Amino acid sequence: MDKTLGCKVVKIEQGEVSPADELLVYEYPLTIFLNGKKLATLLCSPEKLKELTLGFLRTERLIASLKDVESIKLDEVKGIVEVETVNKDTARESFYSKKVDLDSLKNIETSGFDDFLDSVNCEPVESNTKVTVDKIFEFMRTNLNYSEVFKNTGGVHCVAMCDTEEIKVIAEDVARHNALDKVIGESLIKNIFLKDKIIILSGRVSLEMILKAAKLQIPIIISKSAPTSLSVALAKKLNITLVGFVRGEKMNIYANKERVQY
């Protein structure tokens, strides 16, 4: 499917008004049905949709691996993907019992900053993976160059999954969390071990990204932008290495510097 869509606009430039054709980033509604029941509609870029679905199910902890999936059927025209799991009950109940929100973060029973961090239901990441400064610069350059749409419009996010030598999986999406889910889903399909990998983000580190990585026990996150205070606090708590502001020949290590070799 195309990643962009033509659109007629009225262009105004230094007082001149004219009709023009512009390209829009394509945003596509994908509705996931799990064992016959509607789970969620994701607004996404229309590629790697099975990967997105599997990654979403994995980071929502509805499946643990590909073995839990009996079948996955995608209808691109209707924007529907139907997933059957081996065990029909466990997955669904745990999801629907979270009444208010998809995200466990918004469903916590405590409050305040420290309580908030304590409430995050994730184990700290144990990993001896190390990455060199040169590789970080290289991965970021490759990631930023991957997407034509990103370069043309800046309207999509690219996420890459690397080992210490090379990029293994890369994906783009209008939503950063979808791009990460696509990378995780493709890793599941390719049976890639995740607990020693590195995530490269074209955009900002949101707390959600740290949480998704933590659920998969991914030890290193590299971002082009600056993280928020809560992202740094959570990365420290969960023993995740967080590198930000990777631009040109510069970077900042915000948490757990031991995994960066310089």
Added chain:
Amino acid sequence: MDKTLGCKVVKIEQGEVSPADELLVYEYPLTIFLNGKKLATLLCSPEKLKELTLGFLRTERLIASLKDVESIKLDEVKGIVEVETVNKDTARESFYSKKVDLDSLKNIETSGFDDFLDSVNCEPVESNTKVTVDKIFEFMRTNLNYSEVFKNTGGVHCVAMCDTEEIKVIAEDVARHNALDKVIGESLIKNIFLKDKIIILSGRVSLEMILKAAKLQIPIIISKSAPTSLSVALAKKLNITLVGFVRGEKMNIYANKERVQY
């Protein structure tokens, strides 16, 4: 409360490694209790928190106006805001019955692009408001200059609410939807009529922003960036004027140009 937080980092610059102090955008967890029951935790910038709460309740359709609110009590240290509504039942039930997600978008019962647009439960916006091209440029400049944090880090979003002459309310936040909710909440408090107003966004137009504006029947949305295909389709369907790519002396009108005077 401070909008930024100091952080010790390891800075690497052209091969030189040194410790450094960096400023992080402050991300604050605010937990909303509605009539004694936990509703949601918003990750936000720690200012205009009552405005945020009221705007969130309004755009989630849990209140219709300030008259529905019996009391609002904010504890900034604990990160808790407690709201009591006049009618305790209606509001809460309608929210919690949306099992999967806060956002009605992700909870629709239909699929496919057209069905998806049809499923959006909003009336088209009727308004004769018009805005001039010069005012659009002026509002965007003022909006972008509002936030020191935005200028320093780019890590926050600014949203302004204007009539055809001047900016009435302005707010910033780490999340664009929070910034819009703050502006809407402050408008409720100040009893500002919204159905002839203009929204100015420092960042990208997400579908969520169009939906929030539509729920309040706000007729004009102006953004610095390009909208996605679905945002444009929804703006057209809901009769909202959508202007994007407002940069320097340029802009594009993507939908319902009649409200722009040039």
